[in-house]
Amino acid sequence: MALVNEHFLKLPDSYLFSDIAKKINTFKVTHPKDKVISLGIGDVTRPLPKAVIEAMHKAVDEMAVRDTFRGYGPEQGYSFLIDAVIKNDFVPKGIHFEPGEIFINDGAKSDTGNIGDILRHDNSIGVTDPIYPVYIDSNVMCGRAGTLENGKWSNVTYIPCRSENGFIPEIPENRIDILYLCYPNNPTGTALSKQELKKWVNYALSNDTLILFDAAYEAYIQDSDVPHSIYEIKGAKKCAIEFRSFSKTAGFTGVRCGYTVVPKEVSAATLTGERIPLNRLWNRRQCTKFNGTSYITQRAAEAVYSAEGQMQVKEIIQYYMTNARIMKTGLSETGLEVYGGENAPYLWVKAPDGLSSWKFFERMLYEANVVCTPGVGFGPSGEGYARLTAFGDRDDCMEAMFRLKKWLR
């Protein structure tokens, strides 16, 4: 008799975004004349850069001709892209990797979820809270998160990030085997300085903790003392795997490409204490359960690193970050406490008068016709907050700020 993986049954059905959609629909039905502005989505809206479009057309044409057609590529990705990644994302920062340490993928979500395959089912987990739900859900699915006890998983350490501590996670007393860090952070939009990140690398080195570092938003960093890669910190190659994505950097959310860095130095232990390089295991995992990313997509990603590509990508990011500035100023003027938005496309707003995330969401929708994402959807410490994103249109951002000011005046 085939048996299911019962860990899946522990997962509460995730209703956050469908609940939001339902509430918006209800509003639209009952208020057909009112135009709703959504600042809730975490998806980009600007079209792909010209250089990327040209590269894809060229690659498509190659696939039409016998001599330039490409079938199966390397599971780890084509060297033309891996070399571009190393040369552009790391060498300028004095960080050196061999090609074998970079794994091209179809987006960071796949690898942040799949990386658990190479790790033991009973490692303890640590996450900053609030956080991207995939980190926890993917661990629930393999039993690693333990059991749900009043809103928290028994084998997960939640490291609160709230206004009280300036959203800077404090080193926990207990040991953690696997720690997820996402900086610049989704959802709070806050960043960690080199000094702060160094504390975590040192914690990992002295506790033999594996850091899974999600740097999907590094392209939005403006401050010079905010590290773009965890490998800017000495010793990180021994304790960290880094996830990068072209989704928010170059508008690839619908194109699907990213990469994972698994340094040759990073290792984990067997029960007998033997050290095993994780690079070898991840390579074997990818060769067995993944068949590489589309050749056309990899050429698109390569074009992001061209001179034109870099210019065009920076323009798009500046567009979103200008939105973020407009929103931050506007929200401050309403008297709301607002965080983030300086090194990330997300703003994290504290609900006034101790309102819950959902109450704040509903008031904003019904009284200002603006959509946010209730912070509690990202974890217990998100209660009482809401996330606004800067990925929308300029005019919508400005109109939304106008409405919020009027609403809260």
Added chain:
Amino acid sequence: MALVNEHFLKLPDSYLFSDIAKKINTFKVTHPKDKVISLGIGDVTRPLPKAVIEAMHKAVDEMAVRDTFRGYGPEQGYSFLIDAVIKNDFVPKGIHFEPGEIFINDGAKSDTGNIGDILRHDNSIGVTDPIYPVYIDSNVMCGRAGTLENGKWSNVTYIPCRSENGFIPEIPENRIDILYLCYPNNPTGTALSKQELKKWVNYALSNDTLILFDAAYEAYIQDSDVPHSIYEIKGAKKCAIEFRSFSKTAGFTGVRCGYTVVPKEVSAATLTGERIPLNRLWNRRQCTKFNGTSYITQRAAEAVYSAEGQMQVKEIIQYYMTNARIMKTGLSETGLEVYGGENAPYLWVKAPDGLSSWKFFERMLYEANVVCTPGVGFGPSGEGYARLTAFGDRDDCMEAMFRLKKWLR
């Protein structure tokens, strides 16, 4: 202390294709003048159909414009492709699915590997032998395959397919929880008639076995009594998940697209005997650890179903199947026992004089300058056989047959 998943350490390093590459290189170095023809690769060589190329150019252009740009798509795939799949691959055979039963992916390899996520770690496994190594390796990685004992995994039932039984797997005495079937078969190139496949569906229904049916080569079927989908067999929706791929159908090995069918009826049990629909679990798995396939790729796949696309795809398949016929005739004329090649692009050749797979490979390379794949690389029952593929150029196929005839005369 972070611990590794020690099941990975049980995996013997897979050397098959790198060993083959090394041996070919050695030959080329020592025989610089001799031109080697490779009939070993399992990858397509014809360029993409015109309809697919046009669809991709159009989709790329959409991504360049604000109003037609697409960001995140549904994790399950776009409805335009799901509808085309249902309408073209199933309705004509009288098989009906809801959109929610089809999951678009980035290729069959990912899902045949990842499907294990939703199944318990100690289900027993059954495979026909020889077989596509991913089925077994992905189960070794999560501990489901057990331990390796003289070339076989302790929790895996190997169902031998050899000339002695006409490559028709016999129903095993023991119960199997999860059974992998790949028909038309890689590597043997043989197919199962409706009658034969029905036996397995009935076995699954009476033993509560889950069948994982890999139909990646269905487009190569020529005989009318060979089912293209396991759902052509009554009752299969209750016990089978089917994997389809555009890789061999439309030359997508470098484009990456396929789909998985998880009927609403198919379920597995909890330890207490409760039935859980696998569709729900797989949907949750995909929403958590996958972010959909490239929009451009999905438009490419949609174009495969257009009138022009269908015509162009059939032409390519006929090209490969003509290669297969030429090879089958040629090999028979050499006096070798040859199987498959009638409903699949693979030919399975028995080594003469009881030669081992590797000896046969080396003789063919050194004495005829033709490359095959040693059958033993696909499992114990592959020993004494070699796989030849019909994916090469027409001229190479004919030249290779000429050489083999001369060699074995």
